[in-house]
Amino acid sequence: MxxxxxxxxxxxxxxxxxxxxxxxxxxxxxxxxxxxxxxxxxxxxxxxxxxxxxxxxxxxxxxxxxxxxxxxxxxxxxxxxxxxxxxxxxxxxxxxxxxxxxxxxxxxxxxxxxxxxxxxxxxxxxxxxxxxxxxxxxxxxxxxxxxxxxxxxxxxxxxxxxxxxxxxxxxxxxxxxxxxxxxxxxxxxxxxxxxxxxxxxxxxxxxxxxxGFYGRNLPAPPANFSPQEFVEVSQLYGRHAVALNAAGERYADEAADWSETALVRATARQPGLRAWYVLDAAALRRRVRDRTVEEMVAAALRAGGTVLRAESLEKLAERLAERGVPLKRALRTLGEYDAAVSAGRAAELSPPRSEPAAPVRVPPFMAVEVAPAITHTxxxxxxxxxxxxxxxxxxxxxxxxxxxxxxxxxxxxxxxxxxxxxxxxxxxxxxxxxxxxxxxxxxx
Known part of the structure; x- marks a missing residue:
C-alpha cells in the first residue's frame, strides 16, 4: 500500500x-x-x-x-x-x-x-x-x-x-x-x-x-526576534496585569483562562491589533511557570519592544498619551479597576475580572505594548x-x-x-x- x-x-x-x-x-x-x-x-x-x-x-x-x-x-x-x-x-x-x-x-x-x-x-x-x-x-x-x-x-x-x-x-x-x-x-x-x-x-x-487560533501576545513592533526566541519573548502574564486597548479601555477578562488564549484572541479584535499590559512592582514579582513577570518584561526590552516606566499612574498615563492612548480615559479605567478589585467587586467590572485580581498600587509602574501572534489554527x-x-x-x-x-x-x-x-x-x-x-x- x-x-x-x-x-x-x-x-x-x-x-x-x-x-x-x-x-x-x-x-x-x-x-x-x-x-x-x-x-x-x-x-x-x-x-x-x-x-x-x-x-x-x-x-x-x-x-x-x-x-x-x-x-x-x-x-x-x-x-x-x-x-x-x-x-x-x-x-x-x-x-x-x-x-x-x-x-x-x-x-x-x-x-x-x-x-x-x-x-x-x-x-x-x-x-x-x-x-x-x-x-x-x-x-x-x-x-x-x-x-x-x-x-x-x-x-x-x-x-x-x-x-x-x-x-x-x-x-x-x-x-x-x-x-x-x-x-x-x-x-x-x-x-x-x-x-x-x-x-x-x-x-x-x-x-x-x-x-479560532492558539497564540501568544508578543512584544509589539518594532520589537524584533528570531523564531528560536518565540517562547522567550512571549508576554504570558496578562492575568497579573490590566490590559488596555488603544482607547484606554479594558477589553477582556485578563484572567479568563489559565492559558490566556482568550486574552490573545481578544487582542486580535482590538484597533490596530495592539494593546498595553499595565503592571506595578508587585506584579513584576509574580511567577508564571519558571519565570517571573519581570524576566518576561526584560525579554521584551531586549527584543526592542516598547516598555514604559513611571513612578506614578498619572505619569504612566501621560507617557501612554504620548503614544495615542487617551489620558483621562486610561486613568479612569485604571481607577475603576483598582476600586472594584480593592472592594472585592472585580466580577462586577465590565468586562469582569477573574482571579487573580490585584490592585495596581505599588510603584514603579510599567506598560508593555503587545501584539497578538498566531502559532496555529x-x-x-x-x-x-x-x-x-x-x-x-x-x-x-x-x-x-x-x-x-x-x-x-x-x-x-x-x-x-x-x-x-x-x-x-x-x-x-x-x-x-x-x-x-x-x-x-x-x-x-
Missing part, C-alpha cells in the same frame, strides 16, 4: 513512521529544506487535560469524540515516542489541570527522520502539495510542486499534516480576523493552508471553529474518530483522505488544547486508519 504524507512537522513524521511500521510504502512531502515544522520552535510539552470533565470544561465546544481519543491514546503514544529514541526530559507539565511530558524537539525530529529513512521511507524536501487527485470518487494521490517543477505522486491514501493556515494572510483575514489587519506569526512560514485548500477543493468538509478539516476526513456532501469519510495534527479541526473549538498532542495522537491514528482501510479495500 502506498501512503503519501503531506507535511514534515511532528504530525507528519509520526504519521509517516507509523505507516511504515504497519507495512506501507511511504513518501513524505516537506515544503522546506528540512523536516521539523513549528515543533522545533516550541517548548516541547506534549500534554492533555487530566480527564474528560476537565477537557470539556476548558473546551466545551470542542469535538468530544476527538477529545476522548486524545485522552485515551496520549499515554501509550508518549511511550511510543520515547521508544523511538526520544526520551522525555520531564514528566510534569507544571499545571495541575494537565498531564504529559516534555521533549527536546530537535532530538525528536532527528530520531523520527532517521527511523523513517531506515525503514525505507522517501522524504522529498522543497516539495509542496498542490492538488489532490481523485479517481472513482476516492483520493488517488496528489500533484506536487518541487524545485520549480511539478510531478504526480500516486497513492492509495493521503495523510494531510501541513499544519493549518496560520501563515496565510488571506485565510487568516477571511476566517479569523474577518477583515483587515495582520497577526504576527509565531511559527514557521510554511503553514499556508496547502492541505486545507486542497482538501476543500476535493470536496472535504471544514470543521467548526475556523475563527484550531479550525481545519472535519474528521471522524479515525482521523478520516469527511465529505462536504454527506458528512461521510472521503475515501483515501486523512488528517493529522492541527489539520484536523474541532478539538479546541472555543478553548485551548495542546496542538502537539493532536500531532502525536492524530498522526498515529491517521496512519493506523489508512493502513487498516487499505487492507479492508483489498479484501472487497
Amino acid at each position: 502506498r501512503i503519501l504524507v503531506a507535511g514534515g512537522g511532528l504530525a507528519g513524521l509520526v504519521a509517516a513512521l507509523g505507516s511504515l511500521e504497519s507495512g506501507a510504502e511511504v513518501t513524505l512531502l516537506e515544503k522546506g529544506v528540512r523536516p521539523g515544522g513549528s515543533f522545533v520552535y516550541s517548548s516541547g510539552y506534549i500534554w492533555s487535560y487530566r480527564d474528560l470533565a476537565t477537557f470539556r470544561r476548558e473546551v466545551p465546544a470542542g469535538d468530544a469524540a476527538l477529545q476522548r481519543l486524545i485522552l485515551r491514546r496520549l499515554p501509550p503514544d508518549l511511550g511510543w515516542l520515547e521508544e523511538r529514541g526520544a526520551p522525555a526530559l520531564a514528566r510534569e507539565t507544571g499545571n495541575p489541570l494537565t498531564f504529559g511530558a516534555r521533549f527536546d524537539p530537535e532530538r525528536v525530529v532527528a530520531s523520527l527522520v532517521q527511523r523513517i529513512a531506515a525503514a525505507g521511507g522517501r522524504i522529498l524536501t522543497n516539495a509542496r502539495l498542490r492538488i489532490l487527485t481523485l479517481a472513482g470518487g476516492r483520493i488517488a494521490g496528489a500533484e506536487v510542486a518541487q524545485n520549480g517543477g511539478e510531478r504526480r505522486e500516486p497513492a492509495d491514501a493521503v495523510i494531510l499534516a501541513t499544519g493549518g493556515f496560520a501563515a496565510s494572510r488571506e485565510l487568516v483575514r477571511r476566517y479569523i480576523l474577518r477583515g483587515p489587519g495582520e497577526l504576527q506569526l509565531r511559527a514557521h512560514p510554511r503553514s499556508t493552508g496547502d492541505g486545507f485548500r486542497a482538501a476543500l477543493a476535493a470536496g472535504a468538509l471544514a470543521s467548526p471553529g475556523l475563527d 484550531t479550525g481545519g478539516l472535519a474528521v471522524d474518530a479515525g482521523c478520516r476526513v469527511l465529505r462536504q456532501a454527506d458528512g461521510r469519510p472521503l475515501p483515501g483522505l486523512y488528517a493529522a495534527g492541527v489539520e484536523a479541526g474541532g478539538v479546541s473549538t472555543g478553548g485551548y488544547a495542546s496542538g502537539l498532542a493532536s500531532a502525536l495522537v492524530f498522526g498515529r491514528v491517521a496512519a493506523g486508519s489508512a493502513v487498516e482501510d487499505g487492507k479492508a479495500d483489498l479484501k472487497r
Whole structure:
C-alpha cells in the first residue's frame, strides 16, 4: 500500500513512521529544506487535560469524540515516542489541570527522520502539495510542486499534516480576523493552508471553529526576534496585569483562562491589533511557570519592544498619551479597576475580572505594548474518530483522505488544547486508519 504524507512537522513524521511500521510504502512531502515544522520552535510539552470533565470544561465546544481519543491514546503514544529514541526530559507539565511530558524537539525530529529513512521511507524536501487527485470518487494521490517543477505522486491514501493556515494572510483575514489587519506569526512560514485548500477543493468538509487560533501576545513592533526566541519573548502574564486597548479601555477578562488564549484572541479584535499590559512592582514579582513577570518584561526590552516606566499612574498615563492612548480615559479605567478589585467587586467590572485580581498600587509602574501572534489554527478539516476526513456532501469519510495534527479541526473549538498532542495522537491514528482501510479495500 502506498501512503503519501503531506507535511514534515511532528504530525507528519509520526504519521509517516507509523505507516511504515504497519507495512506501507511511504513518501513524505516537506515544503522546506528540512523536516521539523513549528515543533522545533516550541517548548516541547506534549500534554492533555487530566480527564474528560476537565477537557470539556476548558473546551466545551470542542469535538468530544476527538477529545476522548486524545485522552485515551496520549499515554501509550508518549511511550511510543520515547521508544523511538526520544526520551522525555520531564514528566510534569507544571499545571495541575494537565498531564504529559516534555521533549527536546530537535532530538525528536532527528530520531523520527532517521527511523523513517531506515525503514525505507522517501522524504522529498522543497516539495509542496498542490492538488489532490481523485479517481472513482476516492483520493488517488496528489500533484506536487518541487524545485520549480511539478510531478504526480500516486497513492492509495493521503495523510494531510501541513499544519493549518496560520501563515496565510488571506485565510487568516477571511476566517479569523474577518477583515483587515495582520497577526504576527509565531511559527514557521510554511503553514499556508496547502492541505486545507486542497482538501476543500476535493470536496472535504471544514470543521467548526475556523475563527479560532492558539497564540501568544508578543512584544509589539518594532520589537524584533528570531523564531528560536518565540517562547522567550512571549508576554504570558496578562492575568497579573490590566490590559488596555488603544482607547484606554479594558477589553477582556485578563484572567479568563489559565492559558490566556482568550486574552490573545481578544487582542486580535482590538484597533490596530495592539494593546498595553499595565503592571506595578508587585506584579513584576509574580511567577508564571519558571519565570517571573519581570524576566518576561526584560525579554521584551531586549527584543526592542516598547516598555514604559513611571513612578506614578498619572505619569504612566501621560507617557501612554504620548503614544495615542487617551489620558483621562486610561486613568479612569485604571481607577475603576483598582476600586472594584480593592472592594472585592472585580466580577462586577465590565468586562469582569477573574482571579487573580490585584490592585495596581505599588510603584514603579510599567506598560508593555503587545501584539497578538498566531502559532496555529484550531479550525481545519472535519474528521471522524479515525482521523478520516469527511465529505462536504454527506458528512461521510472521503475515501483515501486523512488528517493529522492541527489539520484536523474541532478539538479546541472555543478553548485551548495542546496542538502537539493532536500531532502525536492524530498522526498515529491517521496512519493506523489508512493502513487498516487499505487492507479492508483489498479484501472487497
